[in-house]
Amino acid sequence: MKLEKPQDVLLLGPGPSPVHPRILEAMGQHTLGHLDPDFLTITDQTCALLRFVFETENQITFPVSGTGSAGMEAALVNIVEPGDKVLIGVNGVFGQRMADVASRCGAEVVEVEGEWGKPIDPEALEKKLSAHNGVQLIGLVHAETSTGAQQPLEPVVELARRHDALLLVDTVTSLGGLPVAVDRRDLDLVYSGNQKCLGAPPGLAPITFGERALRKFRNRKSKVQSWYLDLSFLTRYWGEERFYHHTAPINMIYALFEALSLIKEEGLDDRFARHKKNSRALISGLEALGIKPVVAEEHRLASLNAVRIPENVDDQQVRSRLRRDHLIEIGGGLGPFKGKVWRIGLMGHGSRRENVERLLKALALTLNELGYSCSGEEAFAEAGKVYQA
Ligand SMILES: *Cc1c(COP(=O)(O)O)cnc(C)c1O
Numbered sequence: 001m002k003l004e005k006p007q008d009v010l011l012l013g014p015g016p017s018p019v020h021p022r023i024l025e026a027m028g029q030h031t032l033g034h035l036d037p038d039f040l041t042i043t044d045q046t047c048a049l050l051r052f053v054f055e056t057e058n059q060i061t062f063p064v065s066g067t068g069s070a071g072m073e074a075a076l077v078n079i080v081e082p083g084d085k086v087l088i089g090v091n092g093v094f095g096q097r098m099a100d101v102a103s104r105c106g107a108e109v110v111e112v113e114g115e116w117g118k119p120i121d122p123e124a125l126e127k128k129l130s131a132h133n134g135v136q137l138i139g140l141v142h143a144e145t146s147t148g149a150q151q152p153l154e155p156v157v158e159l160a161r162r163h164d165a166l167l168l169v170d171t172v173t174s175l176g177g178l179p180v181a182v183d184r185r186d187l188d189l190v191y192s193g194n195q196k197c198l199g200a201p202p203g204l205a206p207i208t209f210g211e212r213a214l215r216k217f218r219n220r221k222s223k224v225q226s227w228y229l230d231l232s233f234l235t236r237y238w239g240e241e242r243f244y245h246h247t248a249p250i251n252m253i254y255a256l257f258e259a260l261s262l263i264k265e266e267g268l269d270d271r272f273a274r275h276k277k278n279s280r281a282l283i284s285g286l287e288a289l290g291i292k293p294v295v296a297e298e299h300r301l302a303s304l305n306a307v308r309i310p311e312n313v314d315d316q317q318v319r320s321r322l323r324r325d326h327l328i329e330i331g332g333g334l335g336p337f338k339g340k341v342w343r344i345g346l347m348g349h350g351s352r353r354e355n356v357e358r359l360l361k362a363l364a365l366t367l368n369e370l371g372y373s374c375s376g377e378e379a380f381a382e383a384g385k386v387y388q389a
Pocket of ligand 1: 068141143144202
């Protein structure tokens with residue numbers, strides 16, 4: 001049996017995001033050996049491009065084999081030792097996952113809970129930091145994909161420095177879509193994933209370790225409990241020595257290389273501006289349909305637009321019709337947002353005017369079919385105003 005060609009579905013959910021044809025073409029090239037000199041050149045170039053996108057000079061910057069969650073595990077498993085005190089901001093699914101992973105590393109986890117759809121309040125963090133002496137690491141999600149909220153990082157960096165704690169940031173849904181700026185912000189440990197704003201297919205998790213994080217790693221007393229993700233092995237392959245540990249996912253690295261090259265060609269600032277503009281146009285259009293955003297404007301993510309499903313509209317019916325009749329995927333809500341919220345991703349190559357317009361049209365048609373009356377033309381016109389401004 002031969003693979004039946006998958007349909008060209010427009011991916012406007014919480015990830016994976018649409019993959020640029022240049023990336024798919026790069027993935028289809030000949031597989032080289034993982035120690036082949038030509039492939040090693042590509043790995044060096046990929047790491048240099050990652051430093052560009054992370055905006056860092058950190059030497060230890062490379063893609064972990066595995067999806068975004070492997071980046072999360074790689075960060076925590078290498079830095080956290082049993083008994084360490086770790087403070088995690090939990091205002092959505094991914095903060096919760098980070099707390100879970102930290103506890104599996106044997107950490108004493110202190111959770112700072114926040115309302116879904118809002119960032120974690122730095123004052124709440126500060127309170128817990130003072131109440132629990134000796135916190136060694138603060139973990140936060142920059143772009144909480146389950147809620148569409150963006151975490152301001154500057155006040156937390158300041159807190160981390162004052163309390164002598166490391167700052168770990170999940171940038172899975174921000175890297176390549178909004179500024180992460182590792183060095184400018186002085187973030188200690190940052191990971192991401194291929195398939196959100198970087199725009200490659202899932203399979204790699206870029207990560208970068210700053211000097212303070214490395215110091216904590218080097219001073220470990222216990223063995224890293226994951227053989228696969230042990231940084232001392234990984235850096236021997238990704239560093240000068242080129243020591244075999246596990247086989248690098250060659251064609252995935254081609255894909256990441258191409259995705260990062262596309263970002264470099266576009267320029268970070270232009271790319272961030274594009275994400276912002278398309279998100280604003282989408283929200284304007286949706287508001288004309290009577291659909292309201294979940295997150296207040298100042299904390300709204302450009303890459304993931306969470307919006308409230310109107311009363312008496314069935315979540316599943318709308319999403320399955322969008323997929324069946326219009327070949328568009330959008331995301332449903334998780335946890336307390338299940339059935340109440342749609343998550344519309346405009347990430348990487350997906351963040352384009354034609355996609356915003358195609359979704360607004362298809363959504364208006366679908367809603368009218370299901371008895372919710374609204375004007376697609378009006379939505380289209382409102383979105384258009386954003387592009388003309
Ligand atoms: C998607 C996502 C992850 C997990 O990535 P996977 O590729 O699904 O393993 C982690 N954190 C955030 C914020 C995400 O959006």
